[in-house]
Structures are given as C-alpha cells and as structure tokens.
Amino acid sequence: MLDNPRSHGLWEKTAPAPPATPRLEGSLSASVVIVGGGYTGLSAALHLAEAGTDIHLLEAAEIGFGGAGRNVGLINAGMWVMPDDFTRELGPAYGERALTLLGDGPALVRETIRKHYIDCELVENGTLHLAVGQDGLQELEERARQWQRRGAPVTILDAEETQRRVGSSAYAAALLDMRAGTLQPLAYARGLAHAAVKAGARLHTGSAVISTERNGNKHVLYTAHGKISADWVIVATDAYSTGPWAIMREEQVHLPYFNLATKPLSDNLLRSILPGREGCWDTRDILSSLRMDRAGRLIFGSVGALRGTGTGIHKSWAKRSLARLFPQLGDIEFEAEWYGQIGMTDNALPRLHRFDRNVIGFCGYNGRGIAPGTTFGRILARHILGQISEADMPLPLSDPKQPSLRGIKEAYYEAGAQIAHFAGERF
Numbered sequence: 001m002l003d004n005p006r007s008h009g010l011w012e013k014t015a016p017a018p019p020a021t022p023r024l025e026g027s028l029s030a031s032v033v034i035v036g037g038g039y040t041g042l043s044a045a046l047h048l049a050e051a052g053t054d055i056h057l058l059e060a061a062e063i064g065f066g067g068a069g070r071n072v073g074l075i076n077a078g079m080w081v082m083p084d085d086f087t088r089e090l091g092p093a094y095g096e097r098a099l100t101l102l103g104d105g106p107a108l109v110r111e112t113i114r115k116h117y118i119d120c121e122l123v124e125n126g127t128l129h130l131a132v133g134q135d136g137l138q139e140l141e142e143r144a145r146q147w148q149r150r151g152a153p154v155t156i157l158d159a160e161e162t163q164r165r166v167g168s169s170a171y172a173a174a175l176l177d178m179r180a181g182t183l184q185p186l187a188y189a190r191g192l193a194h195a196a197v198k199a200g201a202r203l204h205t206g207s208a209v210i211s212t213e214r215n216g217n218k219h220v221l222y223t224a225h226g227k228i229s230a231d232w233v234i235v236a237t238d239a240y241s242t243g244p245w246a247i248m249r250e251e252q253v254h255l256p257y258f259n260l261a262t263k264p265l266s267d268n269l270l271r272s273i274l275p276g277r278e279g280c281w282d283t284r285d286i287l288s289s290l291r292m293d294r295a296g297r298l299i300f301g302s303v304g305a306l307r308g309t310g311t312g313i314h315k316s317w318a319k320r321s322l323a324r325l326f327p328q329l330g331d332i333e334f335e336a337e338w339y340g341q342i343g344m345t346d347n348a349l350p351r352l353h354r355f356d357r358n359v360i361g362f363c364g365y366n367g368r369g370i371a372p373g374t375t376f377g378r379i380l381a382r383h384i385l386g387q388i389s390e391a392d393m394p395l396p397l398s399d400p401k402q403p404s405l406r407g408i409k410e411a412y413y414e415a416g417a418q419i420a421h422f423a424g425e426r427f
C-alpha cells in the first residue's frame with residue numbers, strides 16, 4: 001500500500017490478498033453506506049449484509065489502510081485504562097455494559113474468524129502484560145483485582161514463571177489474560193472484507209468521501225468519481241479520518257507507534273523466546289510490545305515514528321533493547337519495519353457520535369481496536385437493524401471536540417520517544 005514499505009510492513013508481505021473491490025462510479029443508492037474499511041466498518045458491513053441489508057462500504061485507500069493494517073495484532077480485552085475508570089467516567093450502567101462487551105470482544109473476534117474461515121494467524125494463548133519494577137507490579141495487581149471482581153480469567157504470574165514464558169529476566173511479574181491473543185491484523189481485515197463481500201456487501205476502495213449533503217431523509221455522499229445516497233451512514237474512519245468527518249481524527253491525539261520484525265528465528269531460539277506465543281506489552285509509560293508471527297519472526301514495537309531522525313534512533317534503541325532482553329538472539333537483523341498513528345482521546349475511552357439524523361459512528365479505541373472495532377461495528381449494525389436502542393448502546397452519545405493543545409501533545413509524544421530511546425535508559 002502507498003508503495004511505502006514503512007506503512008504496513010510485514011503485514012502487507014504476509015497477508016492473503018484482499019477481495020477485488022472497484023471504486024465507486026456513477027450514481028448509486030443503498031440502505032446503508034459505511035465509510036471506512038477498517039475493523040469497525042468491515043464488521044458492521046458483514047453483520048448488515050448477513051441480515052440481508054443493502055449496504056455499500058466506501059474506503060478512501062485500500063482495505064486495512066488505517067490502523068487495521070498497521071497495528072501490533074494484540075487482541076486485547078478492555079482498554080489501556082483500568083476497568084474501574086469506565087464506571088468512574090461513564091457511570092455504572094454504561095461503564096459495566098461497555099466493560100462486559102469489551103471483555104467478551106476477543107471471543108467475538110475468534111468466533112468471526114472461525115465462522116468465516118479467516119486465515120489470519122490466530123493464536124489463542126492469552127497475552128502477558130509485563131511488569132517493569134515494583135511500580136509495574138502494583139499496577140498489574142490492581143488491574144487484576146478490578147478484572148477478577150468482574151469474573152475475568154486474569155492471573156498474576158511471578159517473576160520466575162514470567163521469565164519462563166518470555167525468555168527474559170527483565171520483568172518482575174506479568175498479568176496473564178486468557179481472553180486475549182494475537183492475529184495478523186491486515187489478514188484479519190482482509191478476511192472480514194472477503195466475508196462481507198460473500199454475504200452481499202458491496203465494497204469500494206479508492207473511494208474517499210469528499211463531501212456530503214442532506215436530501216430530505218437521504219444522505220448523499222460524494223467521491224471523486226461518483227455519488228451514493230442512503231438512509232443510514234456509518235462513519236468508521238477513526239484516527240485516519242479525512243473529508244467530512246475529519247473531526248474524528250482532530251478529536252484524537254496521534255501517538256506514533258513502530259514495529260520491527262526480525263527474520264524467522266531458529267527452532268532453538270523459538271524454544272526459549274515466547275515459547276507459548278503469548279502477545280506481550282509492558283507497563284512503562286513509553287511502552288514496548290513483543291510478539292511472534294506464524295513464521296517465527298519476533299516483532300518488537302514501541303512509541304515513535306520511523307521517519308527523519310526517528311528512524312535511526314528507534315532502530316538502534318530496539319537492537320540494544322532486544323540484545324539486553326534476549327542475549328541469545330546474537331546479531332539482530334530486521335526484515336520489516338513500519339509505523340502508524342494510534343488515536344488517543346482525552347479520557348482514553350472510545351466515543352459514540354451522531355453527526356446527523358441516522359449518521360453515527362464509534363471512534364477512539366486508544367490502541368485497542370481489534371476486538372472493540374469488531375464488537376462496536378456489530379453494535380452499529382444491530383442498532384440500524386432495530387435490535388439495540390440508543391439507550392442500550394455501550395457508550396453515551398457525545399459531541400466530538402478537539403482536545404486542548406493537540407499539536408503540542410503530538411510533537412511531545414514524538415520528541416519524547418526519540419529522547420527516551422536516544423538516551424536508551426530502558427532496561
């Protein structure tokens with residue numbers, strides 16, 4: 001995509017092909033138009049098409065062009081924020097409803113993958129949230145308590161068990177979440193697209209919505225080569241929003257995040273590094289993540305953009321960090337490198353917006369969009385099908401609003417990551 005190996009990196013190299021999707025041309029009409037070909041839009045498209053709804057999806061670039069094709073592939077249950085923050089911010093009714101749905105999100109992802117035979121390197125061995133020092137351990141203990149009160153299958157592993165599972169002695173403990181897992185994120189998005197097409201959805205790529213107007217109860221969406229009118233519009237453009245709903249991008253602060261993939265490791269190394277193939281991330285403020293792909297490549301990620309001075313700084317920090325974490329790796333070569341922008345909201349919680357009558361969308365998954373996007377996409381479909389009322393949605397409606405000092409925060413994230421990685425005070 002974009003002819004840029006740093007946009008979708010390894011995922012583009014190893015994902016099965018997407019379905020053939022023409023651009024929107026001429027003048028069409030539909031019951032529902034979905035804007036955005038990531039998890040939210042594709043999940044909504046799949047569920048609406050399965051219910052027999054006449055739907056078209058418009059994607060500006062290609063399927064999985066946004067966060068869906070660039071992420072780490074951790075299928076998380078819940079968000080970065082603590083579970084109790086949901087009820088504190090949203091009240092008990094919305095808070096617990098959202099938590100239940102998000103906790104069940106990975107199961108929906110697995111069910112969807114199985115039902116539609118999606119080949120996306122699904123691994124169901126849980127995730128490890130890795131404690132750095134005593135502060136990290138305390139944070140995980142509190143997180144575990146809050147999830148366990150809600151019956152979630154999470155456990156704290158001691159330093160010895162963590163070392164056995166990770167293959168490194170760098171961590172004080174880990175929180176094992178058996179609801180979670182990993183997948184190949186672009187393969188999952190493309191698999192959802194195939195399933196949606198098979199169910200009857202019509203997908204258009206290279207079809208950025210550039211303007212929209214209201215014609216009575218109909219919404220008319222314009223692209224460079226066509227227009228389409230619909231009764232309902234789902235806006236699923238999230239942090240990569242352009243065009244009429246650019247506010248969805250503007251209400252989020254972009255946090256750059258990169259990934260580097262080694263060559264496939266030898267069988268010997270695979271026995272000592274993540275032998276159980278759990279996906280991992282740590283408790284640092286400038287966090288790092290670790291996971292394997294199906295071929296045994298170790299994928300290491302952290303905050304930062306691989307552009308300008310950042311490329312050299314982040315890559316050399318990553319080599320030093322991996323050498324310290326896993327001395328057994330020896331000389332480390334990266335086979336792929338890429339980065340994307342994670343959309344962060346002010347309160348680190350997702351949002352539900354209604355932009356006009358029958359124009360709705362979720363956004364702001366704060367780096368946790370695989371399961372939430374799949375789940376909330378289905379909820380939007382069910383809402384349109386009349387199966388879920390507005391009062392029963394997992395989040396209250398809110399007006400999009402710009403966060404204060406967005407530009408300064410984005411510059412700070414990027415510069416802060418470069419400084420931290422340049423200084424290398426990491427392990």
Ligand SMILES: Cc1cc2nc3c(=O)[nH]c(=O)nc-3n(C[C@H](O)[C@H](O)[C@H](O)COP(=O)(O)OP(=O)(O)OC[C@H]3O[C@@H](n4cnc5c(N)ncnc54)[C@H](O)[C@@H]3O)c2cc1C
Nearest residue numbers: 036038039040060066067068071074209242243340369370
């Ligand atoms: C580097 C990185 C690492 C991440 N790691 C993880 C992880 O490990 N686990 C996890 O769960 N989540 C992770 N995330 C977050 C996750 O990728 C996103 O939350 C998720 O992709 C959001 O899905 P979405 O469908 O809402 O939006 P997206 O996947 O961003 O899709 C939005 C789509 O809308 C299209 N679009 C925008 N404007 C228009 C327009 N005007 N007309 C037509 N189309 C338009 C875009 O081209 C894009 O394809 C990560 C994100 C990044 C960037």
